[in-house]
Amino acid sequence: MPGYILRRLLGVAVILFLVSFLTFCIFFLLSPDPAVMICGKTCNPARIDQIREQLGVNQPFLAQFWQFLSGIFAGRTYGEGAAAIHCAAPCLGFSFQTNQSVVDMITARLPVSVTVAVGAAVLWLLIGISAGLVSAIKAGTWWDKGAMMFALGGISLPNYFIALVLQYVLVVQLQVLPFPSTPDFGEDPLFWFQSYIMPWTVLAFGYASMYARLTRANVLDTLGENFMRTARAKGLPSLLVLRRHALRPSLTPIVTLFGMDFAGLLGGALITETVFGLNGVGKLAADSIGKNDQPVIMAVTLMAAFFVVVANVVVDLLYAVLDPRVRVKS
Amino acid sequence: MNRTESKARDDGGALLEVRGLTVTFGTPRGDVDVVRDLSFTVDRRQTLGIVGESGSGKSMTSLAVMGLLPKGATASGSIRLDGVEILGKSDAALRKLRGNSMAMVFQDPLSSLNPYYTVGLQITEAYRAHHNVSRKAARAVAIEALDRVRIKDPHLRIDHYPHQFSGGMRQRIMIAIALCCEPDLVIADEPTTALDVTVQAQILELMADLQAETGTGMIFITHDLAVVSQVAQDVVVMNGGVQVEAGSTEQIFSAPQHDYTRALLAAIPRLDDDLEELKMVGDFRTGATR
Amino acid sequence: MTTMPTQLAVETEEKGSPFSGGGPSSARRVIRTMRKSPAVLFSAGFIALITIMAIAAPLLTHLSGWGPYEYDPSAVNADLGGIPNGPLGGIGPTHWFGVEPQSGRDIFARIAFGAQVSLLISVSATLLTTFIGVVLGTLAGFYGGWVDQVISRLMDFLMAFPSLIFMIALLSALPAGNRPFLLVVVLSVFGWPYMARVVRGQTMSLKNREFVEAAYASGASRVRIVFREVLPNLTGTIIVMATLSVPGYIGTEAGLSFLGVGVTPPTASWGQMIASAVPWYATDPMYFFVPGLFLFLTVLSFTVFGDHLSKAIDTGEAR
Amino acid sequence: GGGAKVGAGAKTGEPQKGGTVSVLLNADYSHLDPAMGFDGGVNNFYRLIYRTLTTNSTVAGKTSEMVPDLATDMGKSSDGGKTWTFTLKDGVKFEDGTPITSKDVKFGVERSFDPALGIGSPYARTLLDDGSGYKGPYADKGKDFAPIQTPDDKTIVFHLNQPFADFGSVVGQNSFVPFPVGSGAGTAFDAKPIASGPYKVVSYNRGSELKLARNTNWSAATDTVRKAYPDNLDFTFGLDGATIDERMLADQSGDKDAISGGSLQPANVSRVQTPQIQDRAVKTTAICTTYMGMNTTKPHMSDVRVRQAINYAIDKSSVQTASGGSQLATIANTIMVPSLLGRKDFDLYPSTGNKGDIEKAKALLAEAGLSNGFDMTLDTRGTPMIQAQSQAIQQSLAKIGITVKLNVIDSSTFYEVIGTRSQQHDAAITGWCPDWASGATFLPPILEGKNITDKGNSNLAQLNDPAVNKQMATIAAMTDVDAANKAYGDLDEQIMKLAPLVPLVYQNGLQLTGSNIGKSVIGFNGGVDLVTVGLANAAK
Amino acid sequence: MSAGEPLLEARNLVKEFTTNTGGVLSGKKRAFRAVDDVSFAVGRARTVAVVGESGSGKSTTARMVARLMPADGGSVLLDGEDVTHGTGAALKHFRSQVQVVFQDPFSSLNPRHTVDRIITAPLDYQGMGVPGGKRQLVKGLMERVGLNPDHSGRYPSQFSGGQAQRIGIARALAVKPKLLICDEAVSALDVSVQAQVINLFKSLQAEDGYSIIFIAHDLAVVRQIAHDVVVMNRGAVVESGTRDEIFDNPTQPYTRSLLAAIPTINPEWEARRRVNEQRERAALT
Numbered sequence A: 001m002p003g004y005i006l007r008r009l010l011g012v013a014v015i016l017f018l019v020s021f022l023t024f025c026i027f028f029l030l031s032p033d034p035a036v037m038i039c040g041k042t043c044n045p046a047r048i049d050q051i052r053e054q055l056g057v058n059q060p061f062l063a064q065f066w067q068f069l070s071g072i073f074a075g076r077t078y079g080e081g082a083a084a085i086h087c088a089a090p091c092l093g094f095s096f097q098t099n100q101s102v103v104d105m106i107t108a109r110l111p112v113s114v115t116v117a118v119g120a121a122v123l124w125l126l127i128g129i130s131a132g133l134v135s136a137i138k139a140g141t142w143w144d145k146g147a148m149m150f151a152l153g154g155i156s157l158p159n160y161f162i163a164l165v166l167q168y169v170l171v172v173q174l175q176v177l178p179f180p181s182t183p184d185f186g187e188d189p190l191f192w193f194q195s196y197i198m199p200w201t202v203l204a205f206g207y208a209s210m211y212a213r214l215t216r217a218n219v220l221d222t223l224g225e226n227f228m229r230t231a232r233a234k235g236l237p238s239l240l241v242l243r244r245h246a247l248r249p250s251l252t253p254i255v256t257l258f259g260m261d262f263a264g265l266l267g268g269a270l271i272t273e274t275v276f277g278l279n280g281v282g283k284l285a286a287d288s289i290g291k292n293d294q295p296v297i298m299a300v301t302l303m304a305a306f307f308v309v310v311a312n313v314v315v316d317l318l319y320a321v322l323d324p325r326v327r328v329k330s
Numbered sequence B: 001m002n003r004t005e006s007k008a009r010d011d012g013g014a015l016l017e018v019r020g021l022t023v024t025f026g027t028p029r030g031d032v033d034v035v036r037d038l039s040f041t042v043d044r045r046q047t048l049g050i051v052g053e054s055g056s057g058k059s060m061t062s063l064a065v066m067g068l069l070p071k072g073a074t075a076s077g078s079i080r081l082d083g084v085e086i087l088g089k090s091d092a093a094l095r096k097l098r099g100n101s102m103a104m105v106f107q108d109p110l111s112s113l114n115p116y117y118t119v120g121l122q123i124t125e126a127y128r129a130h131h132n133v134s135r136k137a138a139r140a141v142a143i144e145a146l147d148r149v150r151i152k153d154p155h156l157r158i159d160h161y162p163h164q165f166s167g168g169m170r171q172r173i174m175i176a177i178a179l180c181c182e183p184d185l186v187i188a189d190e191p192t193t194a195l196d197v198t199v200q201a202q203i204l205e206l207m208a209d210l211q212a213e214t215g216t217g218m219i220f221i222t223h224d225l226a227v228v229s230q231v232a233q234d235v236v237v238m239n240g241g242v243q244v245e246a247g248s249t250e251q252i253f254s255a256p257q258h259d260y261t262r263a264l265l266a267a268i269p270r271l272d273d274d275l276e277e278l279k280m281v282g283d284f285r286t287g288a289t290r
Numbered sequence C: 001m002t003t004m005p006t007q008l009a010v011e012t013e014e015k016g017s018p019f020s021g022g023g024p025s026s027a028r029r030v031i032r033t034m035r036k037s038p039a040v041l042f043s044a045g046f047i048a049l050i051t052i053m054a055i056a057a058p059l060l061t062h063l064s065g066w067g068p069y070e071y072d073p074s075a076v077n078a079d080l081g082g083i084p085n086g087p088l089g090g091i092g093p094t095h096w097f098g099v100e101p102q103s104g105r106d107i108f109a110r111i112a113f114g115a116q117v118s119l120l121i122s123v124s125a126t127l128l129t130t131f132i133g134v135v136l137g138t139l140a141g142f143y144g145g146w147v148d149q150v151i152s153r154l155m156d157f158l159m160a161f162p163s164l165i166f167m168i169a170l171l172s173a174l175p176a177g178n179r180p181f182l183l184v185v186v187l188s189v190f191g192w193p194y195m196a197r198v199v200r201g202q203t204m205s206l207k208n209r210e211f212v213e214a215a216y217a218s219g220a221s222r223v224r225i226v227f228r229e230v231l232p233n234l235t236g237t238i239i240v241m242a243t244l245s246v247p248g249y250i251g252t253e254a255g256l257s258f259l260g261v262g263v264t265p266p267t268a269s270w271g272q273m274i275a276s277a278v279p280w281y282a283t284d285p286m287y288f289f290v291p292g293l294f295l296f297l298t299v300l301s302f303t304v305f306g307d308h309l310s311k312a313i314d315t316g317e318a319r
Numbered sequence D: 001g002g003g004a005k006v007g008a009g010a011k012t013g014e015p016q017k018g019g020t021v022s023v024l025l026n027a028d029y030s031h032l033d034p035a036m037g038f039d040g041g042v043n044n045f046y047r048l049i050y051r052t053l054t055t056n057s058t059v060a061g062k063t064s065e066m067v068p069d070l071a072t073d074m075g076k077s078s079d080g081g082k083t084w085t086f087t088l089k090d091g092v093k094f095e096d097g098t099p100i101t102s103k104d105v106k107f108g109v110e111r112s113f114d115p116a117l118g119i120g121s122p123y124a125r126t127l128l129d130d131g132s133g134y135k136g137p138y139a140d141k142g143k144d145f146a147p148i149q150t151p152d153d154k155t156i157v158f159h160l161n162q163p164f165a166d167f168g169s170v171v172g173q174n175s176f177v178p179f180p181v182g183s184g185a186g187t188a189f190d191a192k193p194i195a196s197g198p199y200k201v202v203s204y205n206r207g208s209e210l211k212l213a214r215n216t217n218w219s220a221a222t223d224t225v226r227k228a229y230p231d232n233l234d235f236t237f238g239l240d241g242a243t244i245d246e247r248m249l250a251d252q253s254g255d256k257d258a259i260s261g262g263s264l265q266p267a268n269v270s271r272v273q274t275p276q277i278q279d280r281a282v283k284t285t286a287i288c289t290t291y292m293g294m295n296t297t298k299p300h301m302s303d304v305r306v307r308q309a310i311n312y313a314i315d316k317s318s319v320q321t322a323s324g325g326s327q328l329a330t331i332a333n334t335i336m337v338p339s340l341l342g343r344k345d346f347d348l349y350p351s352t353g354n355k356g357d358i359e360k361a362k363a364l365l366a367e368a369g370l371s372n373g374f375d376m377t378l379d380t381r382g383t384p385m386i387q388a389q390s391q392a393i394q395q396s397l398a399k400i401g402i403t404v405k406l407n408v409i410d411s412s413t414f415y416e417v418i419g420t421r422s423q424q425h426d427a428a429i430t431g432w433c434p435d436w437a438s439g440a441t442f443l444p445p446i447l448e449g450k451n452i453t454d455k456g457n458s459n460l461a462q463l464n465d466p467a468v469n470k471q472m473a474t475i476a477a478m479t480d481v482d483a484a485n486k487a488y489g490d491l492d493e494q495i496m497k498l499a500p501l502v503p504l505v506y507q508n509g510l511q512l513t514g515s516n517i518g519k520s521v522i523g524f525n526g527g528v529d530l531v532t533v534g535l536a537n538a539a540k
Numbered sequence E: 001m002s003a004g005e006p007l008l009e010a011r012n013l014v015k016e017f018t019t020n021t022g023g024v025l026s027g028k029k030r031a032f033r034a035v036d037d038v039s040f041a042v043g044r045a046r047t048v049a050v051v052g053e054s055g056s057g058k059s060t061t062a063r064m065v066a067r068l069m070p071a072d073g074g075s076v077l078l079d080g081e082d083v084t085h086g087t088g089a090a091l092k093h094f095r096s097q098v099q100v101v102f103q104d105p106f107s108s109l110n111p112r113h114t115v116d117r118i119i120t121a122p123l124d125y126q127g128m129g130v131p132g133g134k135r136q137l138v139k140g141l142m143e144r145v146g147l148n149p150d151h152s153g154r155y156p157s158q159f160s161g162g163q164a165q166r167i168g169i170a171r172a173l174a175v176k177p178k179l180l181i182c183d184e185a186v187s188a189l190d191v192s193v194q195a196q197v198i199n200l201f202k203s204l205q206a207e208d209g210y211s212i213i214f215i216a217h218d219l220a221v222v223r224q225i226a227h228d229v230v231v232m233n234r235g236a237v238v239e240s241g242t243r244d245e246i247f248d249n250p251t252q253p254y255t256r257s258l259l260a261a262i263p264t265i266n267p268e269w270e271a272r273r274r275v276n277e278q279r280e281r282a283a284l285t
């Protein structure tokens, strides 16, 4: 088991390395010169060179990549002598646009993304799984049809569409909610909740739809399994049969799926955060892309990949714990 | 084992009495009777063998008795357990009987155990559903049950998951589940097909002992005629959903009346037989397709 | 965008083949089953409608009298920020679905031409991902060993990738060039693993079926086994997956256009139309609603159609 | 007809002192360090926390004028305009109470010579460069920067490398903000600036929030420009444009004390209909010209008749609609924006209703032998408004047979691409804004021959007309600033005869203020001048 | 065993598998010998039955003999030639000489192929032409195995188990092999159908002199069909000999226990039934 985890972590490292390398390559090859962008409207070649040196983008590709990588583990120093700026260990560089430490930028925004992700996850699990369960147990009834119509809606409606309609109806027209912003929970819990409820709902709608469909399919499959018949033949109460024998096998695959989806969201809900003006990692990514702020894009990409890859490992381990049949491959 | 005719036959106290049982499937192409007008009786301490080729409705009959017919199937006729009509009873009422008064060993041991739970839990939950005992006491019962079906090291194996057992062992665990509550009626649907001949012999013996101890009545379903000849007192022969012949085992094996029964008996390869052409069972399958 | 859990080095015990030993469900039977459902009729009808609309877009705009790029300043009010004249976003006999604010371009024409783009992109991406996914998936599933390792790791890698962020970054960094083409490429690069994984899994279970061994015993080469024995058993899966991936790509293209990295104006795509309608959602809701409705109905139709198709094929197989 | 009636500074109530004004913004300010920040938005903001030797007036209608700020006057020149001497006022202090000396001003200017910092306003660097390769007070620590002398704590003398008549305006630029000697290395000021103006930064969460509080060491007596009504200003960043509009339109509780940092979006212009909202809408003036530069080195574009034809052909009214309609954009016929001093109003290529004169255009094209039209490529950006403008141009030119292909360049790289001569196409849509109210910061940068460079080129037309160049040199040498400004106004017309570009629109704005915001002034930078904002009722 | 040179000979075959053992997450590897030094020979026109309980290595042995799985040791000789490692033309020749009939009739037939395609697959795969045309061949083979030739366009699912197994046999016969390897070819069928298939094998052998390796665990079936018997237990050959030797005088305790555990019908009943039957027959005539 420890050997296995070690192997998996090594795999994580390799994938992250590849992700960073690829991202680096693409930005290195495709992106315009950041120095020229920074230089602004009154620029001359000499200044561009100065800025390039300052940013360290005058070096060859591999050297830059190496600096970037070693910066993550050992920190790095920009510039020389008195003007040198040190960037401590998990160093992902400084934003080209704002000169802020990228790590600081991300850590400042991560709580928002986490809040969005956690709230949405709670909602979508609750709604998705219960809707799926009800429609599986009442398969063929209007309950089932209603839930599945709802699910189809969630799958077919783009989330920015839902987001805007929701905002228009609830905030602009009915004024039951204030305009969302990014408040602290401690300051004003009610406003905090009111601000996040829409992003949660919008995100949860899409995911809940998918989870409802999946849960329904899984539960239907499980209900048809022979072991369900065995359980009933034992004379167990029907609720126990459902809870113990039907639910666990149906939900195990969903748990693993959930791990991945959740991790994906931690990397930022790009569209939802943008629409609702939440200052999370997703919005940071969108903004940075708009400004071509490479260090930030790199960092967000890496971080998102990190979450997903780690979730992948966790999910696999979890699966092995949840499903006794699972064997870890050598 | 080979006791002569059971007496307690028509004293009205039959354990299970099935009369005119018909199982119907509603399919898009109309209703199909997979069991038609079947009648038989099982007494205490008695074993009724049901034989017949694959698809002849053996499993459906037993599921009808348990009230566990799959969706889309309906049963009609009469099924009396201990004199009480149970066909058409509510699921809640049947639940009280299942496991306790009647238990079933399902045909497919691989898929009939929940892969997510230890066999221990799956045995104890059956016991605890009907006995108000502590977890610990139930565990003791389960270990005992495992031991009885000849699983070695039951106190260790009780915490294993189904996939850690071989097919034959899983079949024995199914038997343990069915027997742990010492039900009045056990329906065993091909309980030994996955077993080696040697283990099969042991299990058959075990079931016979148990029957002697607790007076359980049993329905033993198989298509292995030799096995039936050893365990059953009475035999029902089924073909295409109908009973073609019924009677005491001796009667069926020594003087079969129906052509199908005869053909079936003739098709059995025998160790002591001459190397002659095996008799084929009529034209039941050839040519016709379904 | 949701990812499925990977099978990174974790395997469940053979669950038994997904094929219930039944015969192939003939296309005719599937069609017969499908024809009975009103939902299928509706969705197939709508898919047909937008397909015709896309193909006949030039003809249709000829009939309606307004091209997709033609300005109609008389239809908008320059003093009010360019909002369409008249109620419902300018819907009327001249402009069937109303006009775009500011420019007065005809929304009907843009919807029709937008259908071209949206369908072209999603269908091409589906074809490409299906092709790559099936080839790599069968290879991985069938050959196992290092081939599987390489392909599976590649799939893990691509699926671990924060693809939306990356797609946006990539598309904004790439020269505009031929955007639809780029979109297809980018969507396919990140999309094929989903098809490949399913195909790989099925191939792995098919590979263990005795008929593959029988084919070996009959003297078949591996390539022949893949193409003649394994692939025919995957067609149902592939068709269903492909049908279900079309709406996914339509949605993703729309999302990318929404984020400003989709097709470049003046070309219309539904996503780009919705994106430009966003600021107008309060003052000209129709501008937002019309493409939104088309997008919704299209995605819904493909999803419903795919669902029913998979159900029909499944039950066909079980019989 | 029937457009919204919006009066500039529609409100009448003079603001009160005290309270908190909040400002809702889409994007954060580029830099809090004035050596780096250099755009209209941040220039407006800097005046809240920084002071310079001179600065723009806050007198309504005269905001183009520069007035003394830290300095007692607009400076005294000698040596034919090459040496400029300023004297600091008494009682000017930094936020910690230390007096501002001429050394601090010098240090502030020196900072902009640091390669890492000096990415902002370029004038100090271009006018004070002595060729010594000075790298700023951090890298070249201890080195004396000769061009600036501080004979005493009150006096500062600048030695320019060329005569510059309007240097009094230059010292109002961002690079002349004083800082305590030795402070502000690296990016320190981007996080925590040292204030010299009426407000200081209390907390700053980049990208989301910035809070200002009154700087108690600022003395109103020394400052004739800034009103500084509220006690606090809260800036919220990262709000979606549409959300800002909705909030401002809704005017709910807290937003009554708010102003929007930018203009209303075109989509919401039609909602400014009711008197209540009209009362809260401020029509801001244009400081930038949006134009289409034509690359005079390209085959067809090199022909002045073709360029004139294009000037005639473009339906500027549809460009105006695309830019947000009459409320948000004024049709432009001159290169220079109306707010520039000495600017001349003219229209060399008139048409009825500004819908374009197709006949004249066709005739000119025919003259040029291109009566069948031709294909051209227009470099443009993906932002909605510029998209709309480009497509309107595309439509107009189609009418005279010119097929325009749009080359959409990502916003983040747009200027780099079009500033690289080898990558320039036939035309590009761009804009230009002045640094102060003089043609000097408008015409030469975008139209003088010597400004054509291979990279970072701002003369997009690549116009290198000897007559124009000569006139520019002549004006630059003039010592009478007013005469020079007027000369630029005439030069504008001279250049437009050559039609190197098509002025499209002057982008105005419609800024919304909360119902509790008092009367304010529109500053030189276009929007509501932040130093004039205050609450109508501070007790509420 | 039989006189003369055997058709096929297996010499000292060995197969090892590495398996994972232990708990859920630990993965200790262990080499496990599934087939351990197995040798036997198959004479011409003879049937060799391989018996033994489940997991004793029968299928693995058969797979190695059929060249469906590489052997870890030992060799296989066909007509005296070593074919253990042959490739290309040698393998092709081997495939035309040795064909396999599988256990599960449905699983071994591609559900997406029609019967005629299934039957002619070996010809296709081996690139063999058919003198009388494929149609004729399919018709002949189907008749041969007792299937209605009109059903050649059907899919496997449209047949019963016994019929499906016949399709598998027809496929094996298509290339006119000399040896049929039948791995539990009747175990999945119920008694009545089993009988049909066993009879088919017997008649095929009688008519065309096929050699057969017949794998089964049902000794009663074996007794019906085999000439020679190989008894396997835990991967090794425990005992081998002619049918009568094994059944009448088993020397090994394992063989004896196998034989003893077979359930039987009370011989008395049997005898009575026969008497009854004879009586009835007599009454009829």
Ligand SMILES: Nc1ncnc2c1ncn2[C@@H]1O[C@H](COP(=O)(O)OP(=O)(O)OP(=O)(O)O)[C@@H](O)[C@H]1O
Binding pocket: B025, B027, B034, B052, B053, B054, B055, B056, B057, B058, B059, B060, B061, B070, B072, B107, B223
């Ligand atoms: N869900 C169903 N729908 C329709 N027919 C069914 C269904 N389930 C079973 N049947 C049919 O019912 C008949 C009886 O099936 P049953 O399982 O009782 O056979 P069996 O005698 O137990 O056979 P086996 O020996 O193979 O277990 C079969 O012909 C089968 O095809």
Ligand SMILES: Nc1ncnc2c1ncn2[C@@H]1O[C@H](COP(=O)(O)OP(=O)(O)OP(=O)(O)O)[C@@H](O)[C@H]1O
Binding pocket: E017, E018, E019, E034, E052, E053, E054, E055, E056, E057, E058, E059, E060, E061, E217
């Ligand atoms: N691919 C494999 N990997 C690992 N172990 C295997 C593999 N194939 C077979 N085995 C093991 O080898 C042993 C022999 O298997 P084999 O299939 O030859 O048995 P068998 O005699 O045919 O049994 P049965 O009668 O059940 O078919 C078994 O213990 C089996 O678990």
Ligand SMILES: [Mg+2]
Binding pocket: B058, B059, B060, B107, B189
């Ligand atoms: Mg059955």
Ligand SMILES: [Mg+2]
Binding pocket: E058, E059, E060, E184
């Ligand atoms: Mg086997």
